[in-house]
Amino acid sequence: MAEITLERVSKQFADGATAVREATFTVHDGERFILVGPSGCGKSTLLNLIVGLEEPTGGEIRLDGRSLRGVDPKDRDMAMVFQSYALYPHLSVGENLAFPLKLAGLPAPEIAARVAETARLLVITDLLGRKPANLSGGQRQRVAMGRAIVRRPKVFLLDEPLSNLDAQLRTLMRAELIRLQQRLGTTTLYVTHDQTEAMTLGDRVAIMRGGAIEQIGTPRELYHRPANLFVAGFIGAPAMNFLPGRLTADRLVLPMAELPLDSAQRARIGGANGPVIVGLRPEQLELPSSDRAAVFDCTVDLVEWLGAEVFVHLDLGPSTLALPPALAQLTADRPRPIARLDPAAAVTAGQRLSLTFELSALHLFHPDTGARLPERA
Ligand SMILES: Nc1ncnc2c1ncn2[C@@H]1O[C@H](COP(=O)(O)OP(=O)(O)OP(=O)(O)O)[C@@H](O)[C@H]1O
Ligand SMILES: [Mg+2]
Structure with missing residues (x-):
């Protein structure tokens, strides 16, 4: 003992x-x-x-x-x-x-x-x-x-x-x-x-x-x-993607998509209306399949092929959302989000790409303190 x-x-x-x-x-x-x-x-x-x-x-x-x-x-x-x-x-x-x-x-x-x-x-x-x-x-x-x-x-x-x-x-x-x-x-x-x-x-x-x-x-x-x-960015490889977001009474606005939230979802998320930091793991981004998921378009910036998987660096285009201070620091050394895809996806740099994710895959963090907001969306 x-x-x-x-x-x-x-x-x-x-x-x-x-x-x-x-x-x-x-x-x-x-x-x-x-x-x-x-x-x-x-x-x-x-x-x-x-x-x-x-x-x-x-x-x-x-x-x-x-x-x-x-x-x-x-x-x-x-x-x-x-x-x-x-x-x-x-x-x-x-x-x-x-x-x-x-x-x-x-x-x-x-x-x-x-x-x-x-x-x-x-x-x-x-x-x-x-x-x-x-x-x-x-x-x-x-x-x-x-x-x-x-x-x-x-x-x-x-x-x-x-x-x-x-x-x-x-x-x-x-x-x-x-x-x-x-x-x-x-x-x-x-x-x-x-x-x-x-x-x-x-x-x-x-x-x-x-x-x-x-x-x-x-x-x-x-x-x-x-x-x-900090924990979100430390655990997982490639690291979790962080994006600026904005919560309103009935939606979550991301640089590449606007997601409607019903009142139960909005209540679970907690936090005030306004800026929020959104975390999305590279492995939660997928090629479009399920129709429940949010779909968005982006441009492929760079492709890292590793045999069993492929890391695709994404250009989401210009965003109107301001970077909260806690996020500006974090994203300084990894400016582009990454998707971890099946290598069968035959993706090449410069092409347009549609990707999806589930609302439930998002992690939300306070824009100033970086603390997790109570629940997943
Ligand atoms: N004997 C010491 N006197 C003064 N400062 C020390 C002493 N030992 C460690 N420190 C300081 O305490 C902090 C923690 O050091 P520590 O060696 O525990 O870090 P660590 O997490 O093991 O780092 P690493 O991964 O590089 O081994 C550092 O800022 C270090 O400079
Ligand atoms: Mg040590």
Whole structure:
């Protein structure tokens, strides 16, 4: 049993920078909990606070209800894996695995048994005699995991453990990590800046920005009901399209279409009449089929063909709708909406194209705060 609870945990460094602001959440026993966010948002600091490499300047961290305040890192029964792996170069793989157990004073036969078992689990038995320098990146990553597992800790803390690997190996190791964690059932906190890694690995995911947690949820919750523009733009690839919109008493005006709203729909959406930010995922745009959907015409600006799918960049033409401030910032680096279509669609740059979407696919956000409006249309 290992449940970690954070209550309004903050960290302000001596130079005044606040790296973590009032983080509050519980990681349940056996859960894979992911911290994700852009560089510098405080992910590593939060992990260091939990493992005890840093002390919080505010709030409380508990392990199974017991406060960790003042508890030495080595007495927390947690094992951390760093991005750099931090293996001892002069020790063999076997000696690297045995090291934490020797430090803990375990008897030699017990150490030998655990090293053998861990090596078997990670399929590195053949490597036990080698030095880290003579291993591939993926093998080193496995040894680093092994050194954490061999201690049989209550909690694993992993800080970007796959980021030194190439894309193919990363995908492979991701699946291995899930299998391994499921087998061991150890409570795991995992840090990454990669939303795909977060979505695939996480039972639940916490999205951080500027030291604050923006939203915590299952990958599905984050995808379907992002709490604000930041989360909406962070989760999903290609990223959600954002468009200026305007709500009236009975319609939603978009740059490329006007959608009538019945009174029930209008009431569900909430928000005042006036500007609104509309989010529409690239995968929710389709070639015309169902007659319930909104249809609009656009010009194809650019086509990215990827074999299994095609990303079509769209020119919606001039819009009379003003860009709300929260949106102007967001769309600066991706000016054109993208549709993710079936490659059979044989679309070429410069052509006119009709596309559709369902009203229910739209996400609506407050034009100033970026907060989600209560309901989907
Ligand atoms: N020891 C320190 N002293 C002062 N400021 C620090 C210290 N460690 C981190 N910071 C600052 O705290 C903020 C959060 O840093 P942190 O390393 O936790 O970010 P991160 O989310 O892990 O980023 P990355 O994805 O780049 O690893 C940054 O602004 C960083 O400069
Ligand atoms: Mg970091």
